[in-house]
Amino acid sequence: MDMGVVDFLFQLGIILISTKLLGILMRKLGLPQVLGFIIAGILIGPAIWELMFDVDGLMFPISENPYLKAFAEVGVIFVMFTAGLETNLNDIKNTGKMSFVIALSGVLLPLAAGTGLGALFLPEKGFFSWLFIGVIMTATSVGITVEVLRELGKLQTKVGTIIMSAAIIDDVLGIIILSVALSLAGTSGNTSPVLSAINPNNLPVVSVLWILAFFVFAIGAGIGISKLFKAIEKTTPHTRRIPIFSIAVCLLYAFIAEKVFGVADITGAFIAGVVLSTNHASAKYVDRKVTISSYVLFAPIFFASIGIKISFSDMSLDVLWFALAFVVVAILMKIIGCGGLSKAFGFSFKDSMRIGVGMIARGEVALIVTEKGIPLLIDAKYRAIVVLLVLVSSLLAPILLKLLYKNEKDTLPLAQHPELGEAHLE
Amino acid sequence: MDMGVVDFLFQLGIILISTKLLGILMRKLGLPQVLGFIIAGILIGPAIWELMFDVDGLMFPISENPYLKAFAEVGVIFVMFTAGLETNLNDIKNTGKMSFVIALSGVLLPLAAGTGLGALFLPEKGFFSWLFIGVIMTATSVGITVEVLRELGKLQTKVGTIIMSAAIIDDVLGIIILSVALSLAGTSGNTSPVLSAINPNNLPVVSVLWILAFFVFAIGAGIGISKLFKAIEKTTPHTRRIPIFSIAVCLLYAFIAEKVFGVADITGAFIAGVVLSTNHASAKYVDRKVTISSYVLFAPIFFASIGIKISFSDMSLDVLWFALAFVVVAILMKIIGCGGLSKAFGFSFKDSMRIGVGMIARGEVALIVTEKGIPLLIDAKYRAIVVLLVLVSSLLAPILLKLLYKNEKDTLPLAQHPELGEAHLE
Numbered sequence: 079m080d081m082g083v084v085d086f087l088f089q090l091g092i093i094l095i096s097t098k099l100l101g102i103l104m105r106k107l108g109l110p111q112v113l114g115f116i117i118a119g120i121l122i123g124p125a126i127w128e129l130m131f132d133v134d135g136l137m138f139p140i141s142e143n144p145y146l147k148a149f150a151e152v153g154v155i156f157v158m159f160t161a162g163l164e165t166n167l168n169d170i171k172n173t174g175k176m177s178f179v180i181a182l183s184g185v186l187l188p189l190a191a192g193t194g195l196g197a198l199f200l201p202e203k204g205f206f207s208w209l210f211i212g213v214i215m216t217a218t219s220v221g222i223t224v225e226v227l228r229e230l231g232k233l234q235t236k237v238g239t240i241i242m243s244a245a246i247i248d249d250v251l252g253i254i255i256l257s258v259a260l261s262l263a264g265t266s267g268n269t270s271p272v273l274s275a276i277n278p279n280n281l282p283v284v285s286v287l288w289i290l291a292f293f294v295f296a297i298g299a300g301i302g303i304s305k306l307f308k309a310i311e312k313t314t315p316h317t318r319r320i321p322i323f324s325i326a327v328c329l330l331y332a333f334i335a336e337k338v339f340g341v342a343d344i345t346g347a348f349i350a351g352v353v354l355s356t357n358h359a360s361a362k363y364v365d366r367k368v369t370i371s372s373y374v375l376f377a378p379i380f381f382a383s384i385g386i387k388i389s390f391s392d393m394s395l396d397v398l399w400f401a402l403a404f405v406v407v408a409i410l411m412k413i414i415g416c417g418g419l420s421k422a423f424g425f426s427f428k429d430s431m432r433i434g435v436g437m438i439a440r441g442e443v444a445l446i447v448t449e450k451g452i453p454l455l456i457d458a459k460y461r462a463i464v465v466l467l468v469l470v471s472s473l474l475a476p477i478l479l480k481l482l483y484k485n486e487k488d489t490l491p492l493a494q495h496p497e498l499g500e501a502h503l504e
Numbered sequence: 505m506d507m508g509v510v511d512f513l514f515q516l517g518i519i520l521i522s523t524k525l526l527g528i529l530m531r532k533l534g535l536p537q538v539l540g541f542i543i544a545g546i547l548i549g550p551a552i553w554e555l556m557f558d559v560d561g562l563m564f565p566i567s568e569n570p571y572l573k574a575f576a577e578v579g580v581i582f583v584m585f586t587a588g589l590e591t592n593l594n595d596i597k598n599t600g601k602m603s604f605v606i607a608l609s610g611v612l613l614p615l616a617a618g619t620g621l622g623a624l625f626l627p628e629k630g631f632f633s634w635l636f637i638g639v640i641m642t643a644t645s646v647g648i649t650v651e652v653l654r655e656l657g658k659l660q661t662k663v664g665t666i667i668m669s670a671a672i673i674d675d676v677l678g679i680i681i682l683s684v685a686l687s688l689a690g691t692s693g694n695t696s697p698v699l700s701a702i703n704p705n706n707l708p709v710v711s712v713l714w715i716l717a718f719f720v721f722a723i724g725a726g727i728g729i730s731k732l733f734k735a736i737e738k739t740t741p742h743t744r745r746i747p748i749f750s751i752a753v754c755l756l757y758a759f760i761a762e763k764v765f766g767v768a769d770i771t772g773a774f775i776a777g778v779v780l781s782t783n784h785a786s787a788k789y790v791d792r793k794v795t796i797s798s799y800v801l802f803a804p805i806f807f808a809s810i811g812i813k814i815s816f817s818d819m820s821l822d823v824l825w826f827a828l829a830f831v832v833v834a835i836l837m838k839i840i841g842c843g844g845l846s847k848a849f850g851f852s853f854k855d856s857m858r859i860g861v862g863m864i865a866r867g868e869v870a871l872i873v874t875e876k877g878i879p880l881l882i883d884a885k886y887r888a889i890v891v892l893l894v895l896v897s898s899l900l901a902p903i904l905l906k907l908l909y910k911n912e913k914d915t916l917p918l919a920q921h922p923e924l925g926e927a928h929l930e
Binding site: 328 | 509514518520570571575751754755756796
């Protein structure tokens with residue numbers, strides 16, 4: 079009943095109405111709903127309001143609201159968790175090597191190009207600052223792409239699996255490069271106090287081994303949890319226990335990933351979904367339950383919050399040219415890096431473009447990397463360029479994907495997924 | 505990915521597991537699940553941990569966590585909203601006068617007894633401090649009772665309707681008495697800047713009229729919203745739009761109630777549910793969708809948060825005797841006040857006891873009233889007595905209600921409510 083919380087209820091109400099209305103509008107225009115969610119966030123957030131009226135969003139300060147942050151975080155966790163639940167592990171096994179090479183190419187190209195761009199535009203800065211511009215460009219934020227592919231019914235296709243696998247590997251590579259770059263520059267980039275304790279000198283090799291240890295832990299614990307769930311499922315089938323315990327496992331995986339192993343929490347949530355997806359008896363049931371909660375409330379809030387976080391007030395003209403070059407390079411290097419390699423692996427031009435475009439979106443990881451680098455390596459005013467990259471790539475990815483999938487029939491039977499089927503029918 | 509948010513993911517995971525496990529345990533013991541949720545909150549919150557190890561809850565500071573607060577607030581809003589959706593307006597109309605008299609008696613008796621208790625134990629304080637002890641005792645927190653009645657399948661009985669109606673009226677009376685008491689003592693108790701603006705001198709009559717204006721507004725706006733929803737329902741039946749817009753209406757009603765009219769946000773959410781329940785075509789569908797989100801995630805979090813907020817560290821021996829008397833009087837006066845009047849209205853002894861016991865629970869309203877009074881009228885150390893009242897009454901209400909409904913068959917067909925039916929079967 080604290081006033082801040084009551085204001086938050088208003089914000090939630092406005093977010094739900096505006097995301098739904100703009101989601102419907104996007105569908106009418108033949109665009110993905112998720113794009114409407116982001117645009118709704120831009121409309122109610124500070125981006126326009128602070129320029130026009132010098133206020134932070136529609137009626138109440140919203141961009142730094144801790145309550146909204148919690149809902150948005152749970153939202154992205156749920157999006158990644160359900161994506162994990164819908165993953166076919168055999169597909170990842172089959173595409174693993176290919177995805178790794180595609181992800182590696184999609185990381186190294188932006189890294190090199192970004193470093194060059196830094197040297198070109200910011201010659202007065204040193205090598206580590208240039209390198210950091212490259213590091214910011216590396217991390218794909220797959221949440222939007224996952225959502226678009228899901229809406230299009232393409233998440234469980236080969237292209238969808240390649241994108242998902244490559245994004246996970248990309249995330250791991252990004253973490254490794256960030257920790258290596260920051261340890262070379264003499265600071266720690268990881269967010270895990272455990273890793274800081276066992277690796278006080280930031281030796282890159284220890285960080286990398288520790289990240290790999292997460293996957294060993296996740297799979298090991300997952301086998302035990304799957305057995306436990308199967309036993310519960312046997313004694314009390316289809317009660318609400320399994321979905322609730324599954325959500326708890328997802329949340330704990332997310333926490334342990336980031337806090338113990340220094341891996342992004344969204345990666346932890348995705349891996350939790352993959353681990354639980356092997357329990358075929360309950361995976362679909364859990365997925366349906368989580369999907370309802372997620373899609374009614376959390377996913378719109380997460381995607382709106384991306385729009386809400388966007389602000390142009392730091393943007394000045396001298397930054398603008400650099401910003402434009404930065405955005406163009408960041409997007410092109412992912413398309414060339416991932417799409418080019420896909421073509422080399424024998425994918426059609428259209429499928430290669432889909433994979434490349436599916437990897438262009440940057441999000442919270444890029445913003446967090448920026449925050450880590452600002453005190454040490456780059457100016458605070460360059461925050462705006464990363465915001466612009468997030469905005470443009472978040473808007474471009476769904477539009478381009480939609481275009482690339484135009485005139486293709488939905489390959490997934492809708493009846494298999496009644497909740498999502500319903501969304502399609504709206 | 506902020507560390508605070510990541511810690512919150514851990515807390516959420518622990519809350520979900522512990523509430524579910526203790527909920528199952530309570531069911532095995534023949535007690536309501538909701539009691540297990542509260543006990544889970546006590547176990548993971550500071551109550552025990554700070555006494556034993558001087559830490560605030562299990563592993564992370566939890567009791568003042570803003571993220572948890574947001575989820576808990578949405579939780580209680582959803583509990584009240586679904587209660588409103590399940591309300592039969594005709595029943596309230598039929599029981600309105602009776603409920604009003606029962607609520608009035610259940611407000612005046614604790615008010616008088618609390619004032620007397622203040623005079624007895626705190627003679628050095630003045631009349632307004634004594635009165636304030638009484639004011640704290642008045643507000644019933646009906647969330648727990650609603651949940652227990654729902655679990656027992658008794659929410660839509662005559663006793664259930666009387667309790668719901670009386671609790672709403674009780675809330676309104678409590679707000680009126682609080683604003684009158686505080687305005688007599690020379691300060692403003694309402695949380696609405698609008699009311700403060702139109703009533704700068706805190707005239708009680710203006711406050712009361714303004715509270716009544718909320719109900720006029722709520723019903724007027726509700727008629728328009730219902731018409732709009734019926735039109736949407738006609739063009740696109742059973743899509744996810746209606747539940748989402750309904751949740752948004754609930755959130756906005758909660759906000760407007762508290763921010764504009766100075767009425768508790770939970771009252772606003774309940775009224776939103778009542779208004780939308782008149783749209784019979786979609787009310788059940790909306791109820792089911794909200795109930796899934798609510799019962800998987802939000803309701804356990806809200807009830808756990810009550811347990812988590814409890815702390816005994818302020819409790820000293822000289823406060824203890826007063827505290828015991830305060831708790832006993834507060835509980836007995838509700839039972840006598842509401843139960844006695846029910847008996848006078850011709851209810852059986854058992855039904856009268858059910859109504860009386862259904863009104864004993866105190867919650868966040870009592871705590872907020874206390875916070876308002878502490879700077880002006882009472883010592884901060886008396887905060888602990890209100891916490892004790894919340895604890896004892898929150899635990900006692902479900903246990904006593906369960907006992908009073910023992911050996912009675914469930915009168916609601918489970919099939920009518922598949923999600924709740926499922927909970928019953930667990």
